Amino acid sequence: MTTDIARPITPADLTERSRRALAEAEELIARIERGGGSDRAGVLEPYDQAWLLAATVSVEAGLMKEVHPDTAVRFAAEDVSREVTRFSTRMQHSRALYDALGGVAPAGDGERRLVQVVRDEMRRAGVELDEAGRTRVLALRQELTDLGLTFQRNHRDDVRAVDLRPEQLAGMPDDYVRDHPGGAGGTVRITTDYPDYIPFMAYADDEPARHDLHRAFQNRAVPANLEVLTTMIRRKHELADLLGYRSWAEYQTEDTIAGSAGGVRSFLREVAGIARDRVRRESERLLAKKRERSPGADRVGDWELSYLQERVKAEEIGFDARDARPYLEYRAVRQAILDLNGELFGLEFSRSRETPWHPSVETFEVAVDGEPSGRISLDMHPRAGKYKHAANFGYRPGAAGRQQTHSVLVCNFPDPHTVQGPALMDHREVVTYFHEFGHLVHALMRGRLRWARLARPVEFDFIEAPSQFLEQWIFDHAVLRRFAKHVGTGEPIPERMVAKLREARDFGRGVQTQRAVFMSMVSLELHDHDPKELDVMQVWHEMAAEWSPVEMDPEGRFPASWTHMPGYAAAYFTYTLSRAVAEDLSTAFTSGLMDLTQARRYRDLVLGQGGTKPALRLVEEFLRRPHDLAAYKRWLA
Numbered sequence: 001m002t003t004d005i006a007r008p009i010t011p012a013d014l015t016e017r018s019r020r021a022l023a024e025a026e027e028l029i030a031r032i033e034r035g036g037g038s039d040r041a042g043v044l045e046p047y048d049q050a051w052l053l054a055a056t057v058s059v060e061a062g063l064m065k066e067v068h069p070d071t072a073v074r075f076a077a078e079d080v081s082r083e084v085t086r087f088s089t090r091m092q093h094s095r096a097l098y099d100a101l102g103g104v105a106p107a108g109d110g111e112r113r114l115v116q117v118v119r120d121e122m123r124r125a126g127v128e129l130d131e132a133g134r135t136r137v138l139a140l141r142q143e144l145t146d147l148g149l150t151f152q153r154n155h156r157d158d159v160r161a162v163d164l165r166p167e168q169l170a171g172m173p174d175d176y177v178r179d180h181p182g183g184a185g186g187t188v189r190i191t192t193d194y195p196d197y198i199p200f201m202a203y204a205d206d207e208p209a210r211h212d213l214h215r216a217f218q219n220r221a222v223p224a225n226l227e228v229l230t231t232m233i234r235r236k237h238e239l240a241d242l243l244g245y246r247s248w249a250e251y252q253t254e255d256t257i258a259g260s261a262g263g264v265r266s267f268l269r270e271v272a273g274i275a276r277d278r279v280r281r282e283s284e285r286l287l288a289k290k291r292e293r294s295p296g297a298d299r300v301g302d303w304e305l306s307y308l309q310e311r312v313k314a315e316e317i318g319f320d321a322r323d324a325r326p327y328l329e330y331r332a333v334r335q336a337i338l339d340l341n342g343e344l345f346g347l348e349f350s351r352s353r354e355t356p357w358h359p360s361v362e363t364f365e366v367a368v369d370g371e372p373s374g375r376i377s378l379d380m381h382p383r384a385g386k387y388k389h390a391a392n393f394g395y396r397p398g399a400a401g402r403q404q405t406h407s408v409l410v411c412n413f414p415d416p417h418t419v420q421g422p423a424l425m426d427h428r429e430v431v432t433y434f435h436e437f438g439h440l441v442h443a444l445m446r447g448r449l450r451w452a453r454l455a456r457p458v459e460f461d462f463i464e465a466p467s468q469f470l471e472q473w474i475f476d477h478a479v480l481r482r483f484a485k486h487v488g489t490g491e492p493i494p495e496r497m498v499a500k501l502r503e504a505r506d507f508g509r510g511v512q513t514q515r516a517v518f519m520s521m522v523s524l525e526l527h528d529h530d531p532k533e534l535d536v537m538q539v540w541h542e543m544a545a546e547w548s549p550v551e552m553d554p555e556g557r558f559p560a561s562w563t564h565m566p567g568y569a570a571a572y573f574t575y576t577l578s579r580a581v582a583e584d585l586s587t588a589f590t591s592g593l594m595d596l597t598q599a600r601r602y603r604d605l606v607l608g609q610g611g612t613k614p615a616l617r618l619v620e621e622f623l624r625r626p627h628d629l630a631a632y633k634r635w636l637a
């Protein structure tokens with residue numbers, strides 16, 4: 001399937017080519033269902049091609065929904081998403097396809113893995129149920145989709161605010177104060193949107209004002225979403241029950257590295273044990289900082305965590321995030337990321353003249369070891385109607401000989417074309433850039449496999465490991481000094497400053513890890529019991545009493561705006577588990593991060609293998625030993 005992406009698409013183009021691809025996929029599946037085939041050519045190849053066609057439609061619509069400047073294209077993309085969901089469910093629920101796959105005698109490990117992965121997915125989707133059961137699954141799935149959309153919409157639409165006196169902005173940076181002039185009555189309105197909220201929680205000296213804003217933030221979408229969430233959890237439990245599982249958590253964790261709800265629980269307990277000393281040391285420093293203003297205080301509140309952390313970083317470590325900015329100009333960073341990934345992983349990037357959906361998007365052709373292997377696009381600057389966070393999106397999933405990968409980074413970094421003076425980045429943003437680029441390289445490498453369906457690792461809790469792993473490069477002086485040069489003087493970033501970046505990054509790691517353990521326990525507990533009598537806030541407070549490193553606001557109802565709930569559900573632990581794997585991966589780089597031999601082994605043995613083997617087997621083949629927590633323990637020591 002080829003698509004001319006040089007031409008800007010219209011809503012009709014998107015709808016027509018998506019329908020054409022889905023019709024072609026339907027034809028392939030119908031042929032298998034009619035068919036009597038029991039081999040690669042009769043079953044596996046048409047199945048994988050149908051899957052690739054549907055996945056291509058799905059990821060393109062998913063991307064266009066978030067980035068296309070034309071609202072009509074974004075709406076068309078939403079409709080396409082619904083059509084492709086219907087097709088995927090129809091494919092997963094096809095008993096004839098399931099049986100045809102079961103009848104294939106696999107020639108070799110690749111085919112065996114393909115059959116196993118697809119049949120597992122279909123079984124988990126309910127293909128073995130009777131007609132009435134499958135109908136019920138479909139109805140529950142559709143209801144859950146709608147509940148999820150309602151939950152996210154309620155959250156998106158509920159922006160709250162506090163009105164403050166101008167002097168309550170004490171401690172805020174000058175540009176923030178300038179951007180927030182007093183309104184009628186002389187009060188200043190601070191909202192719960194990130195650009196208002198995050199700096200205020202980090203820098204505002206006025207504790208009651210911070211506490212008020214925090215409470216407003218924690219109560220977004222209350223009460224509506226507490227009810228939506230409760231219904232969502234009940235429907236998930238019902239669905240799990242229908243599919244033969246004790247709980248949704250049990251169902252969801254079955255094909256993860258953690259392996260089961262019990263596996264998640266014991267992993268989180270182990271993490272809490274590993275982090276204990278560090279959490280105690282950091283908590284003491286935070287509390288000492290708090291006592292400078294509130295003598296006799298005995299506990300740090302959730303609404304103070306960010307502020308106290310910043311105070312320790314500024315006053316004890318001597319770290320000011322603004323100091324590093326002149327060394328991190330957007331274009332230099334962009335070039336450095338391409339060069340560094342090129343060197344590490346044998347990639348060559350050459351500029352493509354395509355402008356797929358917006359003139360600011362840069363596209364590069366990518367060769368791996370000199371062989372043309374796909375494209376990447378960088379959609380890096382904010383504009384109206386565009387996705388607000390940073391993420392890697394697929395555009396074309398790859399499969400050897402059939403379709404080259406096209407993968408996209410969507411971020412919101414300063415734009416060198418629109419800012420006055422050089423477009424300087426925060427080091428934190430550069431870390432995000434590296435992180436997301438890790439997903440991109442993973443997508444490129446696994447898009448060269450024979451079977452499209454096996455490109456993605458099966459284990460959901462492995463997905464963040466390759467990108468968290470790549471974050472480490474950007475804290476290494478040997479790496480940074482190659483490109484981080486002062487915009488005024490051209491001097492490379494001093495080693496001392498990089499050491500401070502690392503020290504500032506490391507402070508708070510224990511408390512943040514423990515906070516993630518608390519949140520992961522809530523996410524697990526909410527989905528691991530019969531929810532007949534469920535009281536979401538009771539679970540939240542019980543888990544907080546046992547696991548939270550800080551005091552939670554008794555009047556805060558954060559689960560109502562916890563956007564991980566519809567999708568991640570019981571699997572919030574993913575971040576923690578992936579981090580433990582990422583730390584282990586880095587142990588192979590014994591002679592520094594620029595060890596190209598190890599980088600190529602990592603590329604070929606982990607990234608390039610996608611989901612062709614269980615994730616921990618890939619890690620084991622790369623490390624030449626089984627995965628363990630030793631490196632993670634050092635990281636949290």
Ligand SMILES: [Zn+2]
Pocket residue numbers: 435436439464467
């Ligand atoms: Zn990520």
